[in-house]
Amino acid sequence: MGGDGKVYTLEDVSKHNTSKDCWLIINGKVYDVTKFLEDHPGGDDVLLSATGKDATDDFEDVGHSTSAREMMDGFYVGEIDASTIPTKVKYTPPKQPHYNQDKTADFIIKLLQFLVPLVILGVAVGIRFYTKAA
């Protein structure tokens, strides 16, 4: 081990995905964790399932300790050619149909639903008032 800072492609690293030969990509660096598989407190299965991709998020999600991070230096074999890692698919919300974009129409309807019965009531009371007075 030791590492010579060689730059690997995702394809190169992806070939090392067995319990006899296991490489990980974390924070732009490539690690050969084959010898560490049995000793990893999180288990060998999680490490194996983190091969063949950028495992940075998986690694960070666990909230590894500083000592865990220091251990990584011992497994370093090189850098990853970032252009070979597919960029994250950014979530773009589906385009909403723009109905009711103008809220004034909505507001006027609400206002009328409130006012119309009041007007009718007012007219009824008014008619009654005037017919009585007459």
Ligand code: HEM
């Ligand atoms: C070179 C890479 C890695 C090293 C040196 C490493 C080292 C360690 C160490 C020392 C611990 C004990 C807790 C701590 O100190 O934070 C730990 C726990 C853990 N690791 Fe890693 N780890 C590596 C990569 C990963 C990856 C890629 C994953 C996920 C796919 C992972 C998943 C876990 C989990 C789930 C635990 C928690 C175990 C528990 O608390 O029961 N590790 N790791």
